[in-house]
Amino acid sequence: MIVRSTFLNEAGPVRRNLCAQVVDRLGKQIVGGTFSEGQTIPNEAVLGREFGVSRSVVREAVKQLAAKGLVESRAKTGTRVRPRMFWNLLDIDVLGWRYATMPRRDFFRSLFEVRTVIEPSAAELAATKASDEEIAALGKACNEMEAADPDGDDAIAADVAFHRQILLACHNELLLQMGMLIGVGLFTSHRISTKSYPASLPMHRPIFEAIRRRDPAAARAAMQHLLTETAAFIERELCSDDHT
Amino acid sequence: MIVRSTFLNEAGPVRRNLCAQVVDRLGKQIVGGTFSEGQTIPNEAVLGREFGVSRSVVREAVKQLAAKGLVESRAKTGTRVRPRMFWNLLDIDVLGWRYATMPRRDFFRSLFEVRTVIEPSAAELAATKASDEEIAALGKACNEMEAADPDGDDAIAADVAFHRQILLACHNELLLQMGMLIGVGLFTSHRISTKSYPASLPMHRPIFEAIRRRDPAAARAAMQHLLTETAAFIERELCSDDHT
DNA sequence: AACGATCATATTATATGATAATATCATCTA
DNA sequence: TAGATGATATTATCATATAATATGATCGTT
Numbered sequence: 430m431i432v433r434s435t436f437l438n439e440a441g442p443v444r445r446n447l448c449a450q451v452v453d454r455l456g457k458q459i460v461g462g463t464f465s466e467g468q469t470i471p472n473e474a475v476l477g478r479e480f481g482v483s484r485s486v487v488r489e490a491v492k493q494l495a496a497k498g499l500v501e502s503r504a505k506t507g508t509r510v511r512p513r514m515f516w517n518l519l520d521i522d523v524l525g526w527r528y529a530t531m532p533r534r535d536f537f538r539s540l541f542e543v544r545t546v547i548e549p550s551a552a553e554l555a556a557t558k559a560s561d562e563e564i565a566a567l568g569k570a571c572n573e574m575e576a577a578d579p580d581g582d583d584a585i586a587a588d589v590a591f592h593r594q595i596l597l598a599c600h601n602e603l604l605l606q607m608g609m610l611i612g613v614g615l616f617t618s619h620r621i622s623t624k625s626y627p628a629s630l631p632m633h634r635p636i637f638e639a640i641r642r643r644d645p646a647a648a649r650a651a652m653q654h655l656l657t658e659t660a661a662f663i664e665r666e667l668c669s670d671d672h673t
Numbered sequence: 674m675i676v677r678s679t680f681l682n683e684a685g686p687v688r689r690n691l692c693a694q695v696v697d698r699l700g701k702q703i704v705g706g707t708f709s710e711g712q713t714i715p716n717e718a719v720l721g722r723e724f725g726v727s728r729s730v731v732r733e734a735v736k737q738l739a740a741k742g743l744v745e746s747r748a749k750t751g752t753r754v755r756p757r758m759f760w761n762l763l764d765i766d767v768l769g770w771r772y773a774t775m776p777r778r779d780f781f782r783s784l785f786e787v788r789t790v791i792e793p794s795a796a797e798l799a800a801t802k803a804s805d806e807e808i809a810a811l812g813k814a815c816n817e818m819e820a821a822d823p824d825g826d827d828a829i830a831a832d833v834a835f836h837r838q839i840l841l842a843c844h845n846e847l848l849l850q851m852g853m854l855i856g857v858g859l860f861t862s863h864r865i866s867t868k869s870y871p872a873s874l875p876m877h878r879p880i881f882e883a884i885r886r887r888d889p890a891a892a893r894a895a896m897q898h899l900l901t902e903t904a905a906f907i908e909r910e911l912c913s914d915d916h917t
Numbered sequence: 918a919a920c921g922a923t924c925a926t927a928t929t930a931t932a933t934g935a936t937a938a939t940a941t942c943a944t945c946t947a
Numbered sequence: 948t949a950g951a952t953g954a955t956a957t958t959a960t961c962a963t964a965t966a967a968t969a970t971g972a973t974c975g976t977t
Contacts, residue, residue, distance in 0.1 A: 519763035
C-alpha cells in the first residue's frame with residue numbers, strides 16, 4: 430500500500446522519509462477535515478498499522494504535527510485535533526494543505542487580501558531601501574517575466590521571483606518569509622487561473638520603474654493597481670467558469 | 674542536571690514534556706549561535722547524554738527543529754544547521770528565540786517595520802469589515818487599556834488585545850496569525866521599554882473611533898501615527914539609555 | 918599520478934518491546 | 948450526592964537491534 434519511495438530516485442514525487450510521508454498524509458487528512466476539531470484521532474498503534482509503519486515513525490510524525498499546532502497529545506486522552514484557530518497557518522505545509530482543500534473563491538479572496546496588505550507597503554519600503562544590485566535583479570526578473578512563455582512553468586517562476594525580489598529589497602527577514610507564503614499562493618493561483626498571467630504582465634514593469642526611480646508613493650500605487658486589477662480579473666473568471 | 678519538571682506542578686517554568694524541553698534548549702542554542710550555519714551538531718547519542726534523555730527523545734526533538742527549518746539531518750552526514758535564510762521565522766518559537774538573542778535596536782526596527790506594513794492596512798480593512806460586536810470588543814479593549822495600571826501586566830495584555838482585535842475584525846485567518854507574531858513582539862517590547870506605554874496610550878482611542886465611524890482612511894492614518902510616534906519614542910529611549 | 922570502483926564505517930532511519938506516567942471512567946464509601 | 952479509590956487505556960520514555968545510506972579510505976587500473 431505504502432510506496433517505499435526510498436527506491437525511486439527518479440523524477441517522481443520526491444524521495445522522502447517515511448516519517449515525512451506520514452506527516453504529509455496525516456496532515457492532509459486533518460486539514461482536509463477527515464477528523465473534525467476536538468476529535469481524537471486513532472491511537473499510535475492503529476495509525477502505524479494503517480500507514481504500514483512502526484509506532485516510532487507515527488510518534489515522530491505526530492510530534493511534528495503538534496509543532497504545527499494541528500494536534501495535541503496527552504497520555505491516556507489520546508491525540509486530538511486542536512481548534513482551527515490554533516493551527517499554524519504560517520507554516521508552509523499547513524498553508525499548502527489548506528490551499529489545496531479550500532474553495533477556490535475563498536482561497537483567492539483571502540490570498541489577495543493578504544497580498545494587498547503586504548505588497549504595496551513592501552513596494553514602498555523597497556523603493557526606499559533597495560540597493561543598486563537589488564534593483565538590477567528586479568529589472569532582470571521583469572525581463573524574464575516578459576520573455577517567458579505565458580503558459581510554461583518559467584512564467585510562474587519569474588512572477589514569483591519578481592515579487593520575492595521586492596520583499597528581498599526590504600531587508601527584513603520577517604517580511605521576506607511572509608512573502609514566501611504569498612509565493613506559495615501565487616503558484617496555486619497560476620495552476621488554477623492561467624489566463625491571469627498575460628493580463629497582469631504589463632502591470633509589473635511600472636512597479637519596477639517606480640522602485641528604480643526611488644519613488645515610494647508611485648511604487649505603492651503601481652503595486653496596488655496590479656493587485657486590484659488581477660483580483661478583479663480572477664473574480665470575473667471564476668464567475669464565468671463555475672460556482673465552486 | 675536536567676530537572677524532571679514532571680514533578681514540579683507549581684508555578685515554576687510550566688510543566689512540559691522532556692521532548693519539548695529538549696526542543697527549547699537545542700533551539701535556543703542554534704538560534705543563539707552556539708552552532709554556526711552549516712556546522713554539524715553533535716550526534717543523537719551525544720546529545721542524549723548531554724541533556725540526560727534517551728536517543729528517542731532527542732530524535733523527536735530534532736525532527737521538530739527540522740520542521741522549523743533550523744536543521745537538516747541525513748544518514749551518515751549527521752545533522753547540520755541550515756542557513757539562516759531557511760529558518761522558519763514565522764514559527765512562534767523560532768521568533769521568540771530570535772527576539773531573545775537579537776540586539777535591541779535591530780529587534781525594534783525590524784518589529785516596527787513589520788507592524789508598519791501590516792497594521793495600517795489592517796486598520797483600514799477592519800474599518801470596512803468589522804461587525805458591530807467586533808467594534809464593541811475593540812471599544813472594550815480600549816477602555817481596558819486606559820484603566821490598566823501602566824506598569825502592570827494587565828497593560829501589556831490590554832495593548833496586545835487591542836491590536837489583536839483589529840486583526841480579528843479583518844476576518845482573515847492569515848492576517849490574524851501574522852498579528853499574533855506581532856503580539857509576541859509587543860510583549861518583548863513592553864518588557865524592555867516600559868515608558869512607551871503611557872506615551873502611546875492616547876493614540877489608541879482615535880483608531881477605535883475611526884473604525885467605529887467606518888472611516889478606513891482615518892483608521893489607517895491613526896494607526897500609522899501611533900506606530901510612527903511610538904517607534905520614534907523608543908528610538909530616543911534606546912539612544913539615551915545605552916548603545917547595545 | 919589520476920581516476921574509478923569497491924568496501925569499511927559512522928550516522929541517521931526504522932522497528933520492536935518494555936516500563937513509567939497520567940488522565941479518564943467506573944466503582945465504592947461516607 | 949460528593950468525594951475518594953482503583954482499573955484501564957494511552958501517551959511518554961527508554962533500551963536495543965537492524966536497515967539504509969553517505970562519506971571517506973582503500974585498492975586496482977590506466
